[in-house]
Amino acid sequence: MSLTALVVDVAVLALLFLSLARDKEKTFTALRLAFNALKRLLPGVLAVIGVIGLILGFVPPQWVASTMGGERGMLGLAFASLLGSVLFIPAIIAFPLAKSLLDMGASVLSVSAFITTLTMIGFVFLPLESRELGARFAFSRNGLSLAAALLVAILMHSVLR
Amino acid sequence: MRRLRWDLAALAVVVVAFPLLFLTYRERGSRALEASWKYLQEMLFIFPAVLVLMGLFAVWVRRETVVKFLGKESGLPGMVVAVLLGMLPTGPLYMAFPLASMLLRKGARVANVFLFLSSWACIKLPQELVEIQFLGARFALLRLGFTVAVLLPLALIAERLMPANFEEGPEGPWPSGNGC
Structure with a gap:
């Protein structure tokens, strides 16, 4: 796990708690948006991972x-x-x-x-x-x-x- | 018909080609598998966080704020903000696309979104440290300076290439209003 990822994860987690403390409803909306984005982006991300592997391997x-x-x-x-x-x-x-x-x-x-x-x-x-x-x-x-x-x-x- | 789902088409090709290549060329195939596995792990650690950050951004950051700093009236300072935003240490380029899409929907101008993506791609801060280490400060700083100098006019050209209503934003699930 890279340091960048760790820093981003911790920072986002902190923001998430801050958001939760200030407004529960808005936070849930944010999480729902994030989940929708995940569904939308996943095929592309998986394709990219496959292509990168093939390039580096071949x-x-x-x-x-x-x-x-x-x-x-x-x-x-x-x-x-x-x-x-x-x-x-x-x-x-x-x-x-x-x-x-x-x-x-x-x-x-x-x-x-x-x-x-x-x-x-x-x-x-x-x-x-x-x-x-x-x-x-x-x-x-x-x-x-x-x-x-x-x-x-x-x-x-x-x-x- | 809706527009072609490029991502699904690419995924389908990968799903068919990967096992075929793997079975035909075992050694290279395992190297490919190893590389993909490494990237998958890397992605798992950062992707959810980036998505949550975008969700929070969508509900908390007001459209007026984005317009003020990155919108049509933001001028040269707006361009500087776009480059600096892009330089911040975050994920790889494909993480920036949804973020860029949302900036557009929140009222950022096309030129600034272009600058944001470009600086995200090639002049990220942590990467610059590696570039200085391997290619020397002179090479790295020259490349950085030339890149920014070249990108500014190209960003304006990019903006002119887009249809006038493009800043309404491409389709996507992000709310374009205040989200309140």
């Missing part, structure tokens, strides 16, 4: 590294962005991976695009995001995030070579 990290490593220039940038968009790796793991890519000779350009697309664009999240915010918002956000990733990568490249 896509070897070495392959990720070799595709983006070396002097690939714009091709590396394209590869990195595409990979980052399709793959989902939690940022905490993405940074060590990015470091190893840099060490293996991947460019700052590729690596920075990789980090941003990895964390901001989630093709595996599209179903969930469309369900919550509508397909139009989901596709716009992912498209614009790709633009953001490329822009940030080029800026990083121009400063850090």
